[in-house]
Amino acid sequence: MKNIAKAQEPFKFCTRLHLSELTGLRATTLGQLLDLIKEVPGSCIYHHTHRFLQQHQYLSPEPPNDFAYWVADILGEDELGERLVSIDTMQYSTIRDLRVKIASTIEDYLNDNPLAKMRFARSGEEFHFIKSVSFILPTAYVVYDLKEFVEVLKKITIDSIYFHIFEARLRLEKPTNDFSFWIEHSLGDKELAYEISRFDPYTSTLEDLRKKIVQIIARRIA
């Protein structure tokens, strides 16, 4: 076993629990969907592009976002659904940028396919806009080295993993995920930090993500 480096600043595991807030806003056509995407709070865009990751962890790879699912499965616009699901969320560092990309994807499609404006969702199948309200809480887990880190990572809730990987980067607008940031800046292991930050977490389940990170770190400290 290698010598395990100790950090000056520990990693404090937080967790993020969320509550869904209803807006009463709903769309029955692509035009309405587009208009509302442009004006709803960022918390709505975040909810509909990330909810699936937490609620359907076992379905990945490629969990669809809510917009893609509705457009393809309810309106039958498969091609637009594919364009929306393939938006590379990792490329966008803010919800604002992600919103612009989603809106322009729908706009471009409507320009190319004006008949798509005619599609209506059946009664009961409208798109309902929901906001995600996040509650961030510290957990009891505080670690100083990779050995402790990996042990906690094995047992922490997926909500905590979700928070440090997804929410910290996109919603709190940090430059990378929290794990990579701490490993690079507090432990000085740039290579490991980069290896973790390279994952596209949007194409794994959270449990698979946990396994992958655990494996990489376990190899590192073996």
Place this chain on the structure above:
Amino acid sequence: MAKIEEYIPLVGQSVIDDLSLLSERLKGKVIQHINSTPVGGGVAEILNRMVPLLRELGVDTKWDVIKGGEQFFAVTKKFHNALHGRAEEITSRDFEVFMETSQQNVEGIDTYGDIVFIHDPQPIALVKKKSANKWLWRCHIDVSNPNDRIWGFLMDFIVQYDSAVFSAPAFSQKLPIRQFLISPSIDPLSDKNKELPQETIASVLRKYDIKKDKPIITQISRFDRLKDPLGVIEAYLRVKKYTDCQLILAGGTAEDDPEGSKVLEEVQERAKNDPDIHILLLSQNDIEINALQRASDIIIQKSIREGFGLTVAEALWKAKPVVASNVGGIPLQIKHKYSGLLCHSVGGASFAMKQLLNSPEYAKKLGENGREHIKNNFLITRHLRDYMLLFLSLYHPEDIVRLC
């Protein structure tokens, strides 16, 4: 009654740890639930399980019940039906009865809670007593298409609350107050959902003279047109043309519902020449319902309308492949082709059942995904978490709440 630690083997220690983290933030707050009945009905059922668990977690939780006579509850029943979109004749006397009883409750009930949590329309007018404390209104009803007159009447009260809570996105309305989505839940340790020994399942089948010699398709529902039992029989008959199978229709006796008896008669008439159709009248026997679900190869829920449809969650929790109508809260529980199959018609239901019977591996996968989905989203532990977050939201208007 199960203790909170008994849920650890099912949901994991960390989920229970999160509940403890949240309950610490509610220290010093008194949560006062108020509804219209201590027993009977879904609201009382869930409060009977949640209140002790919240207390065990350290949240000071009380539960009070309003008083109301026969006349009052006849009026609130009319309101209930009208909110579901049914045509009801509601007179000005009905509104007077509602307000008279509400006034008596306003005078008679002490609303001492830091958070007063009102369930459903019956106690809604208590909000007249609102002072510096926080008030929540929990609507357990499908109000996606409410009678405008009744909804308008209730709106005068709803707008006085701090927040409202609905069970499905389609039930939300444009409101000037915050509104949250909190789905109902099942209790995995209740008689209806706990693991059962094979012998118990076998003895229930013996009791009803059901043999496991051919696949069993089951719908658990009261005999009500909105649950479409005749449609279920029709779908089963279409399946049976190709695959020999049997059907169980099991539900309550619905003694207080004259239409229910008529529906039951029609169902019995339709089924009388087929010995593979088992019509079972179960009077609130949760162990038997549990056993029948576990003995089934497919669970169907072919409702025409549905409040939430927790029988779907119960079936998925038992890892059963489910075919269900795309109504009410059912699409929240089933993502089509991932955790079950959704349908819109008798034809769709029969096609889906044929698919499942002919593709047992696919059926198994849907059931496994379904169980995982229920575990993550529709167990009572999630419901406890959401309620505590809801209480905290009353003190935090922002979208990202840092409790560090």
